[in-house]
Each structure stands twice: as structure tokens, then as C-alpha cells.
Amino acid sequence: MRLRQLCLLAVFTIGATAHAEESSSSGSSTPLSLSAGSQITELQQRLKESEGLREALSKQLQGTQATRESAQLSRLRQENQRLAQQLKETQGGALTRWLTEQQQWFVTGAGVALIALLCGIFASGGHRRRRQWLN
Template sequence: MRQGPLCLLLVMLSIGAPALAEETPLSLSAGSQITELQQRLKESERLREELSKQLQSADAERESPQLARVRQENQRLKQQLKETQASSTPRLLTEQQQWFITGGGVALIALLCGIFASGGHRKRRQWLN
């Protein structure tokens, strides 16, 4: 190994070791600042909690009339739905089936009208002369 990097490593270790060994004691002003900041933090947290509660109550007060209107509307619509379901009888036939029956009835009436119009007897008619 080369002497240059080894010497550099030793010099760096010798300089860094005493710097790490020294611990700077906290001064009284730093300790008082820490306690003051902790007190301010607690006060800020308390104020934040109070403001969040006020905001929630303000939101609740503002939404209360809207919520009441929506609930009334919901109840009214439920009542209308119940009345409509109670008043309407269940349909036996679908719309397509009703049209089919109507068409069959018209065809039957036309057949009967044709039979009665001919007089009930058959005449032999010749189309060719």
C-alpha cells in the first residue's frame, strides 16, 4: 500500500476523533427556548383543535337546512312510490301481448262481418265468362 493515502487516512482520523469526543453542553438559553417552543406547540395544537371543532359545527349548521330539505324530499318521494305501487294493479299482459290480442280481435270481427255480409249462403261465382 502507498504511504500517501495511508497518511491521509491517519490524519483524517486523528482530526475527526477529538471533534466527535467533544460534546457541547446545552446552554440555559437553548433549554429555555426548547421549553418555550414546546409550550407554543401545545398552545398551537389546542387552538387547532378548537378551530377544527368550530369549523365542523359551522359546517353542520350550514348543512342542516339542506339536509332537512333533502330528507323531506326523500320521505315525500318514498310516500309517492308507495301510493303509486298500491294504486296500480299488476298488469297481466305486456303491451306487445295486448296489441296481439287487439289484432286478433279485429281479424275475428272482420271474418264475422264477411260471413254475415254474404248472406250466409254460398254462391258459385265464376270469374271467367
Template sequence: MRPVSWCLVLTLLASSVMSLSAEGEEAADSTSQNLALPSTATQLNDLRQKLADSERQRQTLVSQLQAASAEQQTIVLSRLRQENQRLKLQLKESQSVMPLRVLTEQQQWFVAGGGVALIALLCGIFASGWRRQRRQWLN
């Protein structure tokens, strides 16, 4: 035979040996998986039960938290209502003690300016002596 054909035969032989060894490993893996399946299934069931328990505990804690926050909100709301009533009473008391202002500061200044203008007009009328004189420009 030729040397090339010997190489071809050796390559085919090596590949067949490798495929046989791979099949043997797969068979060994499948038997070990078959043996491991029951333990994996029990672990999976245990984990599912733990998950269900954890979910139940989470739900109870969430409901307790909501109840506590609702209770706290009602307490805060009642305190705010009491404080609001107290402040309303304080406002009424302070308004009854202080007299109401008739004019604002700006209106007071306007009235004062009008009074000064009226006084100046009266002083001008009295200073002229009520006489009417015709005044003309001298050319």
C-alpha cells in the first residue's frame, strides 16, 4: 500500500476509537444522571416548598406593614385635625381682641394727603380775604 493510504487508515481508526469512547462516556453520564434525577427532583420539590413558604411569609409581612402604616396615618391625621381646630380657635381669639383696621396704610397716606390739600385750600381762601379783584397783566 501507499503511504498516503496508511495515513488515511490510521485517521479513520483513530476517529472510530474516539467516537466509541465518547459513546461510552455518554452512557456513563446517562446512568449517573438517572441516579441523580431522584435527588435533584427532591431538591427541586424542597425548593418549591420553601419558595411557597417564603411567599406566604412575605404576604403576611406586607399586610402587617400596610395595617401599621394605615394606623399611623390615622393617628397623624387625627393630630393634624386637632391642631387645625386649636389654630382656628386661636385665630378667632386674636381677631376678637384686636380691633379691625378700617384703612390700610396706603389708604391712610391718601387721606392724609387729601387733608393737607384741603387745609392748604382753606388757608389760601382765608388769606385772600374773600375779595374779588380783577388782576390784569401790565403791558
């Protein structure tokens, strides 16, 4: 911000110098020091006015940005909630989409049969005995 103020002051100073040269070449009766002093005073007043306007505009800009950000934030929150709901629906229904009801019963029965087979193997001790009816 200070760079902007310095540039503004430099432009006004150059303009004032050019105006002073113009007025001195036209044969003005006011001395150069009085003319430059009044121009400096005028420029300082204009600088104060422009700083006041800049502050008012920056406050207004911050207010509009805050309003825009709050609207954007609420829109993003709604979209986030919608996407979270979609994710829950997708995760909950993923298994049922892969398998129909008959396939689910088949998988359940196969799981029960596999568990029963494993329980039978572990219950017999894991080794085979000779059967007596083969003698």
C-alpha cells in the first residue's frame, strides 16, 4: 500500500513540477516558492481525501467479500452433506448390488458348509484312522 502512495505522490509531484514550469514560462507574477507551497498543501489534502476513500472502499470490499465467502461457504457445506449422504448410500448398498437375493443365500450356505467341514476336521484330530469294516 505504501508503494501505491509513493507512486501517487511521485505522479503528483511530477505533475506539479510540470505545472510550475508551465506557469513560470507563461510569466506568472506569483513567486515559485509560494506556488509550490500551495500545490504541496493541495496535494496533501488530496492525498488525505484519497486515503479516506481508499479506506472506505477497502472496508466495503471486505464486507462484500465476507458476504460472497459466506454464501460460497454455505453452498460448499450443502454439497459436502449431499456427497456424504451419497457415499453412505453407496457403501451401504454395495454388497446388495453385487449379489442378488438367491446368490446371497447361496454364499451364506457355502459359508456354513465350509465352517462345518473345518469343525469336523478339527474335531477328528486331523489324522485318519483305519476303518474296521475293511478288515
